[in-house]
Amino acid sequence: MIELIKVGERTYYFTGLFHVGVYLISYDEVCLIDAGIDKEYASELDELLIMKNWKVRLIINTHYHADHCGGSRYFQDKYNCKIYASGINAALISDYDICPAIVWGASPLNVLMNNYYYADSCDAEDITGKKLPEGLEILKLPGHAISMIGVKTGDNVLFLGDAVVGAEVLEKEKLTYIYDIGEYLKSLDTLEQIESKMYVPYHGEPVTDIKELVRINRENVIINLKRVKAICRTPRKFDEIVHEFFNDVDMELTLYKYNVKGGMIKTYLTYLHNIGKMETECIDNYLLWQTIS
Ligand SMILES: [Zn+2]
Incomplete structure (x- = not known):
């Protein structure tokens, strides 16, 4: 069962398979950080938002991967919210057909089209130069995906996207998705220097000290x-x-x-x-x- 956990005055995250962030930007409006994998998952999250009487005004997608943006369309259809993503990610989320081809290198095989691989397109805008809700800050963490970003909230909670994954995920997967190893390693160095009260990986449990998580993710790449x-x-x-x-x-x-x-x-x-x-x-x-x- 998915729960909504409070980790700061205005910051929450959803438990479950994907750690979607929630930042309260007014008494009844929220900004989501990522959106779950698909519309079914998004509607489960929405049930908890409805119980709070919260409406989604904005979604920041950390990157274009389907497990992060697959639920965005559901929220945009329902709340007419804006969706921001970094650089090329906004274009990819807006026209998803090209995304599976990035992995395969050609028009993709139909049999591979699961919800990790293909998402509903939605109307996303480039976050560059946009005025963000008070307290939100964007952090460039490229490597896992091109131009990936993390999002820091006014409560000093950092949502990491897939800059790192939890120890249990590394143990199971051995080989996690990285687009550019050089950029990924640089982002790990960046992350190590960032002081936050809490760090929330999208796949993995939140931690209060990032150093160990960075260490094991770096170690995995080196191995x-x-x-x-x-x-x-x-x-x-x-x-x-x-x-x-x-x-x-x-x-x-x-x-x-x-x-x-x-x-x-x-x-x-x-x-x-x-x-x-x-x-x-x-x-x-x-x-x-x-x-x-
Ligand atoms: Zn992911």
Whole structure:
């Protein structure tokens, strides 16, 4: 059962699978930080808002991923609220069809269209230069997704989007989605310097000290970088890298995981190539990846 937890004078978050933030901006109006995965989930959150007599005036989506913006359309249809997101994220949320193609690299497979992968589009605007409700502050935390942001409330509670995930999520997933490893690591450094009363990951339990969460998320990236480098000590085809990686972390490959986790493995290969630790060669019409020792 989802509950609404108060963590500051005007700041709340929803428990449940996704930690949506709630900031009271007048006696009966709220700003949501992210919106849940789909309209069913959003309507469950809405039931709790209705009990409080609160209306949604604004949603800030930290990034365009469906689990964060899939519920936005429900709230916009019902409350005619504004939706803000950072830079390109506003365009992506407004016309969702292109988003699954970002992961797959082509028009996506219909069988993969679950609610983590595809969201209802809604009318979102770029947050740049917008006047925000008093007390709200935006923090740039790119890496997990392009131009991702965190949101700090007037009660000094920081909603992190997916800048970090909880320990239990890391333990289960091993490989979490990152768009750009270099940016992601820089955002972890930024996060470590930010003093807040509470930090709320979208996936994971809120913490009062961010350092340990940053440490384990950074450690996870370093372990995966080592894993990919070790696999490519001899020249490897991409599918062999996926195979070895899945064996290493004891995961079972499916078409869906090949698509999503395969994309994540590409992120690691890209980063290593860009920093000069990996090279590619075409032999017999196979593209081979090899670690530069
Ligand atoms: Zn997420």
